[in-house]
Amino acid sequence: MNLMNSRPPHIRSRESNFSIMGDMVIALLPLYFMAYFFYGNHVAVLGAVSVIVCVLLDVACTFLSRRRVGILDLSPVVTGLLIPLMLPASVELYVIIVADLFAIGVVKQPFGGLGQNIFNPAVAGVAFVALTWKTQVFSYPVPIQSLGAPAARLVASPAASLKMGATPNYGVMDLIFGNYPGPMGATGILILITCLIYLVVRRTINGKTTLAFMGTATVIAFLFPRITTGRLESVLYELTSGVLFFGAIFLINEPTTAPKAEPPRLFYAALSGAVVMLFRYVGAFEEGMFFAMILMNAFSWLMDMKYEERKSRERRARYEDTAETV
Amino acid sequence: MKTRLKRYRDITGRMDGLLSANPIITYGLTLPLAVMGTVDTRAALGLSVALFCINPVAMLLAYLMKKVGLGREVYMLIISLVSSLMLVQISDIIGGIHSQIFSLMGIYFPLLAVNTLTFFLITRCDPQKSLLNNLLRSIRSSAGFAVVILPVAAFRELLGKGSVFGYKLLDGFTIPSVLLPFFGFILVGMVCALTRFASRNIKYQLLRRDRRDREAAAEEAAKVC
Numbered sequence: 227m228n229l230m231n232s233r234p235p236h237i238r239s240r241e242s243n244f245s246i247m248g249d250m251v252i253a254l255l256p257l258y259f260m261a262y263f264f265y266g267n268h269v270a271v272l273g274a275v276s277v278i279v280c281v282l283l284d285v286a287c288t289f290l291s292r293r294r295v296g297i298l299d300l301s302p303v304v305t306g307l308l309i310p311l312m313l314p315a316s317v318e319l320y321v322i323i324v325a326d327l328f329a330i331g332v333v334k335q336p337f338g339g340l341g342q343n344i345f346n347p348a349v350a351g352v353a354f355v356a357l358t359w360k361t362q363v364f365s366y367p368v369p370i371q372s373l374g375a376p377a378a379r380l381v382a383s384p385a386a387s388l389k390m391g392a393t394p395n396y397g398v399m400d401l402i403f404g405n406y407p408g409p410m411g412a413t414g415i416l417i418l419i420t421c422l423i424y425l426v427v428r429r430t431i432n433g434k435t436t437l438a439f440m441g442t443a444t445v446i447a448f449l450f451p452r453i454t455t456g457r458l459e460s461v462l463y464e465l466t467s468g469v470l471f472f473g474a475i476f477l478i479n480e481p482t483t484a485p486k487a488e489p490p491r492l493f494y495a496a497l498s499g500a501v502v503m504l505f506r507y508v509g510a511f512e513e514g515m516f517f518a519m520i521l522m523n524a525f526s527w528l529m530d531m532k533y534e535e536r537k538s539r540e541r542r543a544r545y546e547d548t549a550e551t552v
Numbered sequence: 553m554k555t556r557l558k559r560y561r562d563i564t565g566r567m568d569g570l571l572s573a574n575p576i577i578t579y580g581l582t583l584p585l586a587v588m589g590t591v592d593t594r595a596a597l598g599l600s601v602a603l604f605c606i607n608p609v610a611m612l613l614a615y616l617m618k619k620v621g622l623g624r625e626v627y628m629l630i631i632s633l634v635s636s637l638m639l640v641q642i643s644d645i646i647g648g649i650h651s652q653i654f655s656l657m658g659i660y661f662p663l664l665a666v667n668t669l670t671f672f673l674i675t676r677c678d679p680q681k682s683l684l685n686n687l688l689r690s691i692r693s694s695a696g697f698a699v700v701i702l703p704v705a706a707f708r709e710l711l712g713k714g715s716v717f718g719y720k721l722l723d724g725f726t727i728p729s730v731l732l733p734f735f736g737f738i739l740v741g742m743v744c745a746l747t748r749f750a751s752r753n754i755k756y757q758l759l760r761r762d763r764r765d766r767e768a769a770a771e772e773a774a775k776v777c
Binding site: 291320324332336354357358 | 725727728729730732738741742745749
């Protein structure tokens with residue numbers, strides 16, 4: 227009998243790991259261009275080294291564990307691109323390398339590689355370096371608008387001002403165009419919105435998840451402002467500071483660590499928004515996104531399981547009703 | 553004729569507690585000590601020495617009390633008391649290894665008196681076997697504890713403080729969060745996973761060689777026939 231190796235005929239979608247990760251890479255690249263414009267050549271070096279380290283480590287671990295080496299899934303490339311974007315442009319190269327090693331070598335591969343990891347590798351890597359080199363990770367260079375010039379002066383971000391109860395002194399246009407100190411890929415709100423639209427149109431991410439996350443964060447920022455200058459200003463600065471907006475697009479929608487079905491995923495996103503704000507308000511660090519995401523990742527399987535149990539109960543009840551009627 | 557796999561199992565079986573059935577890697581015993589005690593190599597050595605002192609005595613007492621026919625509740629209590637007294641007695645020796653060990657370990661040093669490894673060993677103490685056999689098992693298990701925690705402690709101290717046994721080896725580059733408990737748990741978990749991976753691979757390779765040998769022998773026999 228001749229067996230033919232082909233896709234299952236009932237699956238019509240062209241979606242694959244390569245297409246999803248490829249879209250993510252395309253969406254992340256403009257953030258690098260923006261960071262390059264603001265902070266110079268160092269950004270390109272950080273991104274390139276991060277991707278190379280992640281890919282090499284991923285291939286090595288996959289090879290050692292005798293699994294099929296699938297470079298084409300692009301997942302280590304996405305991890306490698308995400309890590310530097312959540313850190314300041316002034317960060318030393320070894321910080322990035324340690325974050326990469328932790329992300330791939332500790333968080334991703336030991337759990338079984340692509341699709342098996344419990345925690346988001348990039349987030350865990352950044353959380354690890356944030357705990358290790360706090361000063362370096364939370365001091366940001368002032369953005370400069372001359373291509374290739376080095377950024378020398380390190381300052382605190384608007385998130386740090388909010389943490390101290392002070393109102394950051396940046397105009398709306400600066401906030402929209404990313405002309406303020408912060409993680410190098412997370413400040414350009416306009417570019418982030420463009421990335422969001424691209425990913426939603428391509429159906430790589432679910433826009434409702436992002437909305438649920440941002441909605442909860444907005445409500446909390448509006449109801450419990452940390453600054454005295456007004457509720458709307460509180461919402462504006464809370465949403466644009468740190469990696470909140472960036473996380474709402476690239477971290478919340480991560481397919482492996484978020485719940486699989488839509489209702490628990492929306493609940494996960496809304497709860498994540500609340501936990502991120504809680505970490506920001508009462509946590510030790512100005513940025514709570516990394517730690518909140520790790521915490522929420524740990525519960526996503528539970529949300530999926532509870533949802534499945536409920537659906538199963540409903541199906542059984544429906545079946546029993548039908549059986550009684552018959 | 554013994555196969556390679558059988559020989560390997562014999563060797564590791566003889567090292568029960570050290571290579572196979574390791575208290576930390578196989579059973580996950582004394583995890584708090586393995587995590588909190590591995591921030592410093594000298595502290596890890598101190599803990600290992602303390603366990604080396606406590607476990608054989610606890611095993612001896614358990615053997616005698618089981619022979620007499622005392623119940624578990626009684627011998628557990630007596631052994632905990634004796635372990636506490638022994639800890640007080642050996643604290644000078646442990647303090648000699650590392651003067652800061654008591655402040656560094658906090659509650660985890662007194663916890664040695666009621667640690668899970670000692671309790672595991674005394675409940676597994678078999679009065680049907682010889683005393684020497686039981687004592688050797690307790691010594692092997694204590695050595696198994698030391699074999700795991702000393703490299704873990706050396707790694708954490710090297711990366712976290714830039715030194716091993718207090719001697720400065722790295723200057724300038726340290727990763728302080730390596731000393732945090734969460735990293736200790738991760739590291740011990742990874743050591744367990746890597747050991748299991750290595751053990752599985754060794755067995756797989758030996759099995760393959762045995763099979764190849766068997767096939768070669770069968771072919772030769774067929775040729776002769």
